[in-house]
Amino acid sequence: MLLYNTSKRSKEEFVPGQPGKVKMYACGPTVYDYFHIGNARAFVTFDVLRRYFEYRGYEVDYVQNITDIDDKIIARSLEEKVPFQQIADKYAQAFLDDSAALGIKKPNHQPRATEVLTDIISAIQALVEKGFAYEVAGDVYFDTGALPEYGSLSGKKRDEQLPGARITENPKKRNPADFTLWKASKPGEPVWQSPWGEGRPGWHTECVVMGQKFLGDNFDIHGGGIDLVFPHHENELAQALALTGKPLANYWMHNGFLNIDGDKMSKSLDNFFTARDILEKHSAEAIRFFFLSKHYRSPIDFNPQIIEESERAVHNFHEALRSIAFGKISAEADGSFAEQEKAFIEAMDDDLNTARALAVLFELTRSVKNEQLPREKREQAALMLVKLGRVLGFFADLESKLSEQVPDLSRQLIELLLDYRKQARQNKDWALSDRIRDDLAALGVEIRDTPQGCEWKIK
């Protein structure tokens, strides 16, 4: 299986640290608001990666953190005049609810930064002791000048490692690229006790500590949105190298940007959508389909038309399954459509080419609907469609969808009885023909013989 490794800037054969096991970490949300559709893309991407590994027989240990200490959460709590914990709890719960609504499988671990404060403080202490961090008036900074490998993940040279435009120059830093590990608290802010006084940890330290705590010093995959490569992931890697001498992860994977109708999504442009907004109008499957219709590293453009198209594509899958009353299928998989499964695996093995994988689902859908094929063949196509679709997170609620099919099933049963009645009449078995008519009438189905055949309606 080939995966694009950001740190190597190329696709590489995936070789797990331990055979048969995959240890992966993806950056979760900072819980100061509902997460937006761009975040949702990252969450779905790594959910699909995890599902695919599981389908290929790997045992996956997947960690996704919840950042519940951050400037943005504090700003929001001051703005709304409620304790910061209340903001964090509210949006952490919203994150869990909306992730579930998007059909995202629960990661094996979902630690919150506030749960690992002791580990964070120990890590910072170790960095200070090893000479990779320094304290200035209650703040602790990572000394990027002390780590020759700094910049290796993003490929940024020293003179490009300038803090983002939003960060003002801080005279306390030795180097503009130095980043905060521990921040002294200002009045009114939440505080934790530390060897450097009251304060709170920086985001970059939170993630590296949670990754190492649950997956070890060196794990297989670290993922997130492309905007996290620098400085967030670069800084995570720097701390890991300084602490253990080992790279935090062997493969760094990043999904591309999401634009809205060609523009960058922003609150000021009034084109900002939370996943919750979109879920009000569209099915989770359509949203997933939309994400997966493009390669995860390509930019993707969200607009009303494309999500409608996704909705229709997903509807087409379900329509096909309904057409052969999937759920009543008794067929055992018999190895038919192995070609399609192979094509699916080839697509996904090529750095998770979900667009090509979806084309395989279309092909199977056409076979399910193809009335020229024997029913058993169509059932086999349906079995394969569901099997592969589930790797991409579709068809999770097929069972509950079955209840919606009941009216459909009733219709089919009525047609079936009328077929038998027709047969009986051809055999001049009037007694049976009348009995079917009377029994249906007792159930509220009225039938009428016409020159064109038998018609029926519910009384």
Ligand SMILES: [Zn+2]
């Ligand atoms: Zn992170």
